[in-house]
Amino acid sequence: MQQYLLSKFCFPLRDNNDYCRYFQSRMAETKFRAFGFGILIALFIIYYLLFHETQVKPTIIFMNKNTSSERKTSHMYSFVINEKLVPNFISKIFDKAQLPASCLVIIRTTDGGIGNRMFLFASAYGFARLHQCDLYAAPWIVKDLRSIFTIHLNETPVHLVTNDSVANQTGVYGRYSACTLFDDLLKIPLDPNLIRYEMIGFYQAFGYFIKYKEEISYLFQFNQFATKNNVPLVEQLLKVTWNIPLNLGNYTKDNVTHQYLKSLLTRPPAPLIPVTWIGIHIRRGDFLTFFKIDTSSGYLNLAMNYYRRKYINCRFLIASDDKDYAKTNLGNHSDIFITPNSFFSGDDLAALALCEHTIVTAGSYGWWAGWLAGGNVVHDLNYPVAKQKCLREHYFPPWFLFPQNSSSQQPPPMRLPNQ
Template identity: 60%
Template sequence: MAQYSIVNINNFLADSDAYIQSCFTRRNALIIMSGLIIFFIFYYIWFSHSGMVFIKSLDTRIYYSKLQKLVSYDDNSKILKDKAQGPLTCLIIIRSADGALGNRMFLFASAYGMARLHQCQLYVAPWILVDLRSVFRIQINETKVQLTTDESVVVNRTDIFSRYSSCNYYPDLFRIPYNKTFQRYEMNGFYQAWGYFQKYKEEVAFLFQFNQAAIVRNVGLVEQLIKAVWNIPLNLGNYTKDTVPHSYLKSILINPQPPLMPVTWIGIHIRRGDFLSFFKIDTSIEYLTWAMNFYRRKYINSRFLIASDDKKYVQTHFGNLSDIFVTPSGFFSGEDLAALVLCEHTIVTAGTYGWWAAWLADGDVIHDLNYPVPWQNCVRDHYFPPWFLFPHNSSSKKWQARKK
């Protein structure tokens, strides 16, 4: 019986071979097989390469995305990228600062950027650090910059090189190797130029994480917002209002759980106050209305959150619109800034405070053209990052480029 089966199999194979040979010659079969092998080789190479490109582009998208801080809710676990650091041979100094929060953020970020770039130690006057830490964590010990608040490194020294900057930058500060004249370099003024720290954007954003004092009352604000938009209670998960990270609150607003309808949140900072008298500028209602309509057209289901130093003005002009919310009148500047950064995108009128709200929110930005004013003698490209948009302006003053 086994012998019979073997004979049948041999007959079957012989018949199959005869059939194949009747359809193709052996030469044609060899060509076809070779072609298939080559095809599969190219197919594998192409998809492997494409896969690597896809993964790389996906990582880049997450790495630079405006939602990058939402990947992990444990902000303390953030590990900064290690860039080579040599022995400290220089010192960057900031010990005077004018203006309010936005100005000091610029000065600190610029000093950090220069210290990081040139592997310098950073001296920050203790009062500046205390002021910033009233709003931010400033966990500089977790970065590659060595901070000192020891006054002895700057007192009674004759070798400190000091320069003033308002809102433009000095290219010679970026030269490698570092100019020996700048071994002890003091930043005076404001240094409001994003180029000083853009190379270390992630690290600056890490330093400017909001502390719990700035977050805690925003918990109540988020509770009111989700109640008004989705009519659901606030769920902090494993956190309490005293421990919840800012990034977690932001995720609740911009990534609601299905089947809730997604909402695009746009923060608006309206600066008035001393700008009306000192700079003599006031953003027009036409500009603000146009900017909001710009986002309403661009994003489905937009909502706006306004912070301002003149909330009565905001309530008068926008308080009756159902898609607009205003931060509480009792919020201090750090709480208002934390509220604005809860949003994905931003509308800015004037001032460094609104600039930083937009930078930290890390989304689309529309900025009025009324600031900086011409007499500030700024270079536009030094002050404004390239992703800030100026699609419309209806204000009383327009940008005038500095004459060179």
């Protein structure tokens, strides 16, 4: 078309080449401008597809944090958002915008201690995360959890609803669970009858949240209060184990992180010989009467010997609701330490999470100590009890181990692997 116009325009002006050349230059300039405009449109479309969907503008710097394969089995990847270190799962949040929530998960009642509330909250989070639901957690539950943990829900895809009237509307379907994994809660799409769902009871089944393991661990980061209370304990352990002082580096006792305290114990500077820290939680108290179970010292010694064979230079850190029992039965060993009597439940949990592996007797508190510490977990077979009607495959993750002899006479135990 351009050539046709050019020939028609230039032919009658063939005796005046200046006009012809002027027309040709204008045509070339127009063509160049159109080409440049097309390039700008293409770049804008590419930018929109790659970045605009997230509607987030953080400064992201990827970092690889390697750990020894002997002491840790995985590589952890993290990135920095506005100079704040955040686990890699949050990068997935920036990958696409969250759709408006079309359902609601409700938790407002729970019995027992902090371990029970952690289970209920984690299961509710996992359910809400899977189906892109809003989460209503009773303010007292959130407050109780935040007395120990950070619970940074604003940095996750799940939106926390705080308006009580939302949870009090009609059409809420409530169902009780001790530790049952309901298959219909995991089906996609969610049954329309379950889009306003209240979790009643305990929901102690890891299947509700195992898919979001990193996010759960991020929510259950220890706050400054629980971390600060463990500084003197770490100082004592460093002194007794290696005869070295506490070095907080650029931190102070008021702002040191739990992760940094753990690194002081698990990665001592050369030429110090590393040790393997194993946390032990001994649950007694109301379990002696309510569940009529008691962990034997034989089980505890068997579990400790398992770790002594598996790792060199083991050290054991015990937390218990009956520390006199722990001191009487296990306190005379040079490789065993017991948390102070002044520690409350959050302090003890933070102390157990400083370790690399765990020994658990019974209860959800010890279960979560093992989860937060990472590594292997050796668990007694006396819990859950029969009247709880809990399937072991629902309650225990696959990395939990069970000794051959147990404190109880429950169904055939699983043997510890020969390692």
